[in-house]
Amino acid sequence: MARLDKLRRLREAGIDPWGGRFDDRSMISAVRERATEIKFRIADGTEIDLPEIGPDTDLRAWRTEQGPGEDIGPRVRVAGRVMLLRDKGKLVFVTLRDWTGDIQIFIGKNQVGEENFELTKLFDLGDLIGVDGRLGRTNTGELTVFAERLHFMTKMLEPAPDKHAGITDPELRQRMRYADLAFNDGVMKTFLDRTTIVRSIRQTLDRDGFCEVEGPTLHTVAGGAAARPFVTHHNTLDMQLYLRIALELHLKRLMVGGIERVYELGRVYRNEGVSPRHNPEFTMLEAYQAYGDYRSMMDLTERIVTDAIEAIGGGFQRRFGDVEIDFTPPFARQTYAELFQAATGIDPADEQRVTRLAAELAIPTAGKHPDVIRNEIFEEKVEDSLVGPIFVIDYPASICPLTKRKADNPAIAERFEMFICGMELANAYTELNDPELQETLFKTQLAGMAEDDSMAKMDHDFVRALRYAMPPAGGLGIGIDRLVMILTGQRSIRDVVLFPTLRPE
RNA sequence: GAGGGCGUAGCUCAGUCGGUAGAGCAAAGGACUUUUAAUCCUUUGGUCCUGGGUUCGAGUCCCAGCGCCCUCACCA
Numbered sequence: 001m002a003r004l005d006k007l008r009r010l011r012e013a014g015i016d017p018w019g020g021r022f023d024d025r026s027m028i029s030a031v032r033e034r035a036t037e038i039k040f041r042i043a044d045g046t047e048i049d050l051p052e053i054g055p056d057t058d059l060r061a062w063r064t065e066q067g068p069g070e071d072i073g074p075r076v077r078v079a080g081r082v083m084l085l086r087d088k089g090k091l092v093f094v095t096l097r098d099w100t101g102d103i104q105i106f107i108g109k110n111q112v113g114e115e116n117f118e119l120t121k122l123f124d125l126g127d128l129i130g131v132d133g134r135l136g137r138t139n140t141g142e143l144t145v146f147a148e149r150l151h152f153m154t155k156m157l158e159p160a161p162d163k164h165a166g167i168t169d170p171e172l173r174q175r176m177r178y179a180d181l182a183f184n185d186g187v188m189k190t191f192l193d194r195t196t197i198v199r200s201i202r203q204t205l206d207r208d209g210f211c212e213v214e215g216p217t218l219h220t221v222a223g224g225a226a227a228r229p230f231v232t233h234h235n236t237l238d239m240q241l242y243l244r245i246a247l248e249l250h251l252k253r254l255m256v257g258g259i260e261r262v263y264e265l266g267r268v269y270r271n272e273g274v275s276p277r278h279n280p281e282f283t284m285l286e287a288y289q290a291y292g293d294y295r296s297m298m299d300l301t302e303r304i305v306t307d308a309i310e311a312i313g314g315g316f317q318r319r320f321g322d323v324e325i326d327f328t329p330p331f332a333r334q335t336y337a338e339l340f341q342a343a344t345g346i347d348p349a350d351e352q353r354v355t356r357l358a359a360e361l362a363i364p365t366a367g368k369h370p371d372v373i374r375n376e377i378f379e380e381k382v383e384d385s386l387v388g389p390i391f392v393i394d395y396p397a398s399i400c401p402l403t404k405r406k407a408d409n410p411a412i413a414e415r416f417e418m419f420i421c422g423m424e425l426a427n428a429y430t431e432l433n434d435p436e437l438q439e440t441l442f443k444t445q446l447a448g449m450a451e452d453d454s455m456a457k458m459d460h461d462f463v464r465a466l467r468y469a470m471p472p473a474g475g476l477g478i479g480i481d482r483l484v485m486i487l488t489g490q491r492s493i494r495d496v497v498l499f500p501t502l503r504p505e
Numbered sequence: 506g507a508g509g510g511c512g513u514a515g516c517u518c519a520g521u522c523g524g525u526a527g528a529g530c531a532a533a534g535g536a537c538u539u540u541u542a543a544u545c546c547u548u549u550g551g552u553c554c555u556g557g558g559u560u561c562g563a564g565u566c567c568c569a570g571c572g573c574c575c576u577c578a579c580c581a
Contacts, residue, residue, distance in 0.1 A: 002532075002533085003532095015544045047562075077579070084541070084542075084543095085513080086540050086541060086542095086543050086544095087537090087540095087543095088537055088538065088539085088540060088543075088544090089536070089537040089538070090537080090538050091537085091538040091539075091540075092540095093539080093540050093541065093543080104541070106538095106540085107539055108539090109538075110538075111538090124531095124532090125531075137539095138541090138542090139539045140539070140540075142539085142541070144539085158515080159515040159516075159531060159532075160515085160516080160530095160531065161515085161516050161517085161530095161531090162515095162516040162517045162518095162529090162530055162531075163516090163530065163531075163542065164516095164517080164529095164530070164542050165516075165517045165518090165530085166516085166517090167516075167517090168516090168517070168518095169512095169516095169517095169573080169574095170573075170574065171572080171573050171574085172573095183516095225580090225581085226580080227579090227580060227581080228579085228580085236581075265556085268581095270580065270581075272579055272580045272581090273506085273578075273579055273580070273581095275575095275576090275577095275580090276574095276575080277580090277581075278579095278580060278581070282581075283550085284581085311547070393524090420530075423581085424581060425581090427581080477581085479581055481581090482581075503573095
């Protein structure tokens, strides 16, 4: 009988196939925790605990040994999706799933009565049902709700995916995330973990006295990062607008205004290529702390990451692919120059040998600033191999134009990047707050931009804001999606973004 | 944007040298009161991504296109 026929049969039996309010149900995880309340009541009325349940448990034999008696378990009400259906004639087993877990339902014809039992004939994989029953264990020891009454909740009209493999086509999983969440193991957990991580980050920042704000996502000038923006248009104002590519410039304006610890955790949009580590829209945290510097932000980053790990559990030793990562604080801190020297055997200050190495690595050097060449070598020889977590500190100043230099060494910028498994997870600076220097650096940056990046413009208002005095500050950016990838063990950003950008069907 | 791989039943996948389109799950009918990816019997189910070409004959070989995945580039 097809699903639509069953729908009709439900209606004919006076049952609404789309269900309704269903009060007082317990979450399946909570029901599972009540397993210890199940007792075996023997003839004289005394109640004894069930034996330890193992893979070879034979409760039927154990019950026979105890003599005449019966299982007494708590009455529970659950609701969820029918994941597996095992029809044994006058007996039907259902594996029911809600968003907290799975539990088996036992539906015996003699136990629930003819009318309820007829309802099971109208069940399909994927339907939503409600069950009243008593918690107990089957002969094999499986924790089970022995149904006393069935409630039909909602009919699924589409065929269910393969009950073992689920949906494996990555495009379908992303396009039909609803089915992915409902039928593929572990997907729900990953996204609930994502929520837990984001909540934990807010808690860490709030506890440190940071103030969460919401900046504009529509910008008249898209600044704060070197990326191409999405362009849009406001009709009645008849003006071109850009979707933000970073949170930075508005948060700094707020620092000028006196919001001394400020952060935004929100979506930014970059009109660049897609890859397993890049989605056109992604979630960034940016935090700014007045009277701090990049070292303050390093401590904060470490707390944000370790708090998030504690929030989702599983300990500081974690796996990502086949790599073992140790998040036990403190995280390693090494200078850019040290790492360069260790990986290449060459002193980064040795101009000649750096140039020779660039040639060996087939890195074109013509017309490039030595620091740019150095950084290309660094990216190739160092970054990919950093398992981390590690803070790479003290970058060459010329590749960080918007960063304060070290007071005692103007060639070095007060910046760190945190790497885990070769991925850049965080980036922080001691922020530049000199408006005149900022303006000059903006101009040089714009002059160096390619023709197709011409939508980059000078943000005059931002420079004016700095003229009203922004306190010296540390600033931090964390790529939330990548952090979630690392902490949940997902290799693709599209497995931690609920609805990644896709071409239309 | 460049290179490589993939596209077959509702789902997961086989498909040999170019010779009648296959399996498991799902679906439909039946048996079974402690199963658990239940099992057993029966049945149904195809635009082989699209369009050309080679050939007596193409899921298979060739060309083009579309889509997805991976690597690289831009970027975080």
